[in-house]
Amino acid sequence: MKVILLIGRICCGKSTYARTLPGTMLLSCDQLMQTMFPGGCGEAHDALAARARAYLFALARQSTAAGVTPVLDFGFWTPEMRREATDALAGCELDWRYLDVPEDEWARRIAQRNAAITAGHADPSDYYVDEGLLEKVRTLFIPPTADELPGLTILRA
Numbered sequence: 001m002k003v004i005l006l007i008g009r010i011c012c013g014k015s016t017y018a019r020t021l022p023g024t025m026l027l028s029c030d031q032l033m034q035t036m037f038p039g040g041c042g043e044a045h046d047a048l049a050a051r052a053r054a055y056l057f058a059l060a061r062q063s064t065a066a067g068v069t070p071v072l073d074f075g076f077w078t079p080e081m082r083r084e085a086t087d088a089l090a091g092c093e094l095d096w097r098y099l100d101v102p103e104d105e106w107a108r109r110i111a112q113r114n115a116a117i118t119a120g121h122a123d124p125s126d127y128y129v130d131e132g133l134l135e136k137v138r139t140l141f142i143p144p145t146a147d148e149l150p151g152l153t154i155l156r157a
Contacts, residue, residue: 001064003092004071005085007144008099009137011109011129013157017099018071025063027056028073031125038124057088064092077141079148096149101157110134 004024006014018026032052033041041048053074060070076082086094101109110129116122127133146152 001067001092002069002095003060003064003089004069004095004097005076005082006071006073006097006099007076007082008101009077009106009141010075010127010133011113012099012101012106013109014073014075014099015123015125017097017155018073021069021071024069024071026073027060027063027070028125029053029056029075030073030127032056034125034127053084054088057085060089061092075141076144077137079142079144082144082149095153096144096151097153097155098144099155099157100143105157 004018004021006018008014015026015028015030018024018028029049029052032055033045033049036052037045037048056072056074060072063070072085074081074085076085082096113122113126114128117126117128129137144152
């Protein structure tokens with residue numbers, strides 16, 4: 001069974017893209033985290049996000065067993081996170097898609113999202129991208145390569 005996995009930095013259009021895929025079910029770590037912890041969870045965020053991913057991997061397996069194609073919108077910022085998904089979804093057909101957005105477009109989207117959040121018009125699962133989160137993404141995000149993920153699809157914005 002097929003699972004679509006979306007790679008990309010925060011605010012690069014993964015969720016928007018996922019919503020365009022017919023016959024799929026979006027599984028978003030951000031949606032789950034923002035629903036469970038709407039005020040944030042501070043220092044516990046990374047540990048709780050790991051538990052959320054484990055839950056969503058199990059849900060993805062259940063979805064494929066039911067004949068539904070899940071789309072995992074996690075970002076998969078590092079090779080370690082991508083290996084975690086590969087291990088958790090062993091036996092499934094993995095369709096990796098990387099949303100590659102140029103720096104200037106990425107900055108524009110972040111500013112647009114932050115303005116929407118400030119105005120109260122954003123999706124409830126959207127995170128406000130402050131300097132701390134921006135630095136975290138810049139520090140942690142490692143773009144995938146075709147050597148790492150054979151069959152990788154690169155989507156450019």
